[in-house]
Amino acid sequence: MKRCLLILLCLSGLSGVIVSPATPVHADAMPVSKLALDAKTGHVYQEENASTVRPIASISKLFTVYFALQKIHQGKLKLTDTVTAPENIASLSQDSRLANVPLQAGKKYSVRDLLYTSLIHSANSSVLLLAQKMFGSQEKAVKQINHQAHVWHLKHYQLVNVTGLNNDLIGDLRVNGTPEDAENKMSAKDVATVARQTLSHYGDQLLSIASEPRVNFNLLGSFPTENRMLPTQPDHFDDTPVDGLKTGSSEGAGNCFVGTAKKHHHRVITVVLGADYANKDQVFQITHQLFTTSFQKIVQ
Numbered sequence: 001m002k003r004c005l006l007i008l009l010c011l012s013g014l015s016g017v018i019v020s021p022a023t024p025v026h027a028d029a030m031p032v033s034k035l036a037l038d039a040k041t042g043h044v045y046q047e048e049n050a051s052t053v054r055p056i057a058s059i060s061k062l063f064t065v066y067f068a069l070q071k072i073h074q075g076k077l078k079l080t081d082t083v084t085a086p087e088n089i090a091s092l093s094q095d096s097r098l099a100n101v102p103l104q105a106g107k108k109y110s111v112r113d114l115l116y117t118s119l120i121h122s123a124n125s126s127v128l129l130l131a132q133k134m135f136g137s138q139e140k141a142v143k144q145i146n147h148q149a150h151v152w153h154l155k156h157y158q159l160v161n162v163t164g165l166n167n168d169l170i171g172d173l174r175v176n177g178t179p180e181d182a183e184n185k186m187s188a189k190d191v192a193t194v195a196r197q198t199l200s201h202y203g204d205q206l207l208s209i210a211s212e213p214r215v216n217f218n219l220l221g222s223f224p225t226e227n228r229m230l231p232t233q234p235d236h237f238d239d240t241p242v243d244g245l246k247t248g249s250s251e252g253a254g255n256c257f258v259g260t261a262k263k264h265h266h267r268v269i270t271v272v273l274g275a276d277y278a279n280k281d282q283v284f285q286i287t288h289q290l291f292t293t294s295f296q297k298i299v300q
Contacts, residue, residue, distance in 0.1 A: 057248030
């Protein structure tokens with residue numbers, strides 16, 4: 001059955017998408033998914049429900065960040081390159097329900113501004129425009145994301161847009177052939193693979209951005225990080241030197257976080273999916289416990 005589904009999706013131009021057969025449920029109805037592993041070796045220090053496929057919200061943006069860093073490394077993209085905001089993306093940037101920075105239709109924005117606001121502030125309009133710059137259309141961007149998921153041997157995933165938003169929130173930016181209410185889904189294990197791959201290839205560049213507490217944007221002031229575990233942030237722990245990576249949050253996904261920290265000469269990656277949506281601190285408290293357990297095992 002799964003093989004047939006893949007064939008049908010390849011014919012539709014979205015090769016590699018695997019749609020979870022599970023009936024959608026609210027995040028609170030599912031046990032939290034937790035995973036902690038060594039970034040270099042992949043050794044797992046702790047896991048719970050790590051194979052459960054579930055919404056990942058804005059953690060999805062890591063794919064587009066990966067491609068941007070890759071193209072910069074290859075000399076195919078520069079931080080100073082610009083792209084003009086179309087009306088539909090500019091309009092979405094004004095949606096007060098969503099994490100965003102305000103864009104104006106017809107105005108040019110630099111790759112640097114879009115990359116930094118995508119990763120630090122989780123700006124949906126920024127990641128859409130960045131994907132548009134790199135691939136020419138949302139359809140091509142999503143196709144490339146699914147191809148990369150296949151290359152990385154991800155097991156079970158549904159990747160329908162670059163933002164991680166539910167399709168019903170992005171209007172005509174929805175990719176043709178994807179359901180109106182679809183959203184990106186992965187397991188904690190697969191999220192860890194995405195983070196691990198991105199860190200292994202472009203770790204220095206990635207962390208230099210992800211560790212910033214704020215991002216200045218287009219003379220409009222600065223926008224705060226969504227990572228509350230960084231130094232000076234509300235959920236920072238002195239014994240856990242977190243320097244990344246990406247948050248995600250929605251009613252369907254709950255609060256999600258893929259984090260990373262280096263201690264005792266080991267870099268650890270943690271993934272928490274489906275923490276309490278109403279409690280912003282819980283996902284970071286769980287993450288702290290994962291880091292604590294991992295670093296204790298490292299020194300034993």
